[in-house]
Structures are given as structure tokens and as C-alpha cells.
Amino acid sequence: MANKELEFYDKLISMNPNFERKGKTMFYTSANGYMFSQLNKAGEIGIRLPKASGEAFLKKYDTTGFKSYGAFMRDYVLVPESLYENIDVLASYLDEGYKYVMSLEPK
Numbered sequence: 001m002a003n004k005e006l007e008f009y010d011k012l013i014s015m016n017p018n019f020e021r022k023g024k025t026m027f028y029t030s031a032n033g034y035m036f037s038q039l040n041k042a043g044e045i046g047i048r049l050p051k052a053s054g055e056a057f058l059k060k061y062d063t064t065g066f067k068s069y070g071a072f073m074r075d076y077v078l079v080p081e082s083l084y085e086n087i088d089v090l091a092s093y094l095d096e097g098y099k100y101v102m103s104l105e106p107k
Contacts (some may be wrong), residue, residue, distance in 0.1 A: 005043035012045075013037075015091040019098055020049060026068075029098070033107025036097035038076070040068040046076040047097045057093065 006027060013021050019029050027039040036048040049057060058064065059076045062070025066076035081092050 002043060005045075007024060009045060012087060012094060014033065014090060015087070015096055015106055016098065018095075023100055025082045029094070030101075031098055032101050032104060034101040034104060036101045037094055038066070038073070040066070045079040046073060046074070047079060047093050048075045049093065049097055051075065053096060053100075072103045 002053065009027060010021055013019065013029060019031055019072045022028055022030060028035045029037045034048070038046050040046065044066070048054075053073060054077050061077075061083060063078045063080045065072045066078045067073070079090065079093075
């Protein structure tokens with residue numbers, strides 16, 4: 001993974017004051033005991049969304065589930081690079097992921 005992917009991920013996360021990036025080798029966001037986004041080794045961003053939103057996201061952006069360490073992560077969608085050009089829309093999806101995990105029973 002190149003530094004530019006991490007820089008973009010940090011820029012995206014900095015748009016919301018409710019959370020921050022965590023991790024030293026695997027970068028992610030978490031709240032309420034749950035991860036809701038991750039930057040994998042390939043430099044791809046995944047966001048955890050509620051089931052209906054995730055299904056709509058997959059269709060709208062013609063993407064797939066998000067894979068990390070060789071396995072698909074439950075409830076995660078792979079953010080297509082085309083969406084990187086509209087960081088405000090992408091930030092709204094990240095915020096939706098945050099609100100989703102905050103609605104779950106705390107871990």
C-alpha cells in the first residue's frame with residue numbers, strides 16, 4: 001500500500017469529528033466496540049453499512065463486498081475508486097457506517 005492511500009483515508013476520516021483512524025499496521029475506524037471502516041493491504045477502503053444500505057451501495061456503484069486478509073468482511077462494501085473523486089458523498093457513507101455501529105448493542 002502506498003502512502004497516498006493512507007493520506008486519502010486520513011483526509012476522509014478527518015471530515016468527521018466523531019471518530020479517528022486507529023491502528024499501526026492495519027488502519028481502521030471503530031466505535032461502540034465495532035469496526036466500521038478499514039484500509040486493507042491492497043490500499044482499498046471498506047465501509048460497514050446496514051444491510052439495506054449496503055445492498056443499495058453495491059448496485060449503485062457496481063462494486064463488491066470488501067475483502068481483507070483474504071476473507072470477505074460481513075456487512076462491508078468495497079469503495080470503488082470512482083467514488084474517491086466525490087469525497088463528500090464518500091464521507092456521508094462513512095458517517096452512515098459510524099451511526100450504524102453506534103445503533104448496535106455495545107461490545
